[in-house]
Amino acid sequence: MTWPKTYAEWVKSQTASSMATQTGRLVSESPMDESVVSPAPEKLKGGEWRLATGVVVRAELNSYTLESTLHAIERIPSEGWGRPAKFAPMRFIFTNKLGRVDKLLLVFDALVLSEAVGRKIIVSKIVHGDDRATLKVNTPVLAGEVQKHIEKIAALLSSATPPDLVLNRHCAGCEFQARS
DSSP: OOOOSSHHHHHHHHHHHHHHHHHHHHHHHSOGGGEEESOOGGGSSSSOOSEEEEEEEEEEETTEEEEEEEEEEEEEOOSSTTOOOEEEEEEEEOSSSOOHHHHHHHHHHHHHHHHHHTSOOOEEEEEETTTTEEEEEEHHHHHHHHHHHHHHHHHHHHOSSOOOOOOOTTOTTOTTGGGO
16 A cells, blocks of 8 residues: 555545545445436436436636536436426535535536536535535525636636735744745
């Protein structure tokens, strides 16, 4: 067994492991004819699937091309004749405690999916921790904040100059502290 060299590598491996475990669990609990793996984006609206995993979606939002790999999508059948099915993106987080960033990433997934399928996504889900707790996130509540972050990131990426250096004031041991 090789150990990760950095904390970031460890987090990445834990995330991948959690995603594989949770995806496998969901697929095994679903009837075989109701789950699909990596469906083509144009096949998301149609079909009778109830669970899709490993879905890559791409969409245009405010002249930005956004892409996300969704851990899973739950398709909720329509509540009446002639009404479209609803979608609930899911994200698997290995930690027991969630942070705001986890919710914002899920809402980003929901925004991209919403644009890709042309339907509003109201509820998204995070499955997290050792006991696989499920948290439902009200997507519209955080959508504005996510869109602001998208605009800031797009501005940084389109700028010809690098972003300003920001020093952490709380780091007294930093060799660059005297420059702040």
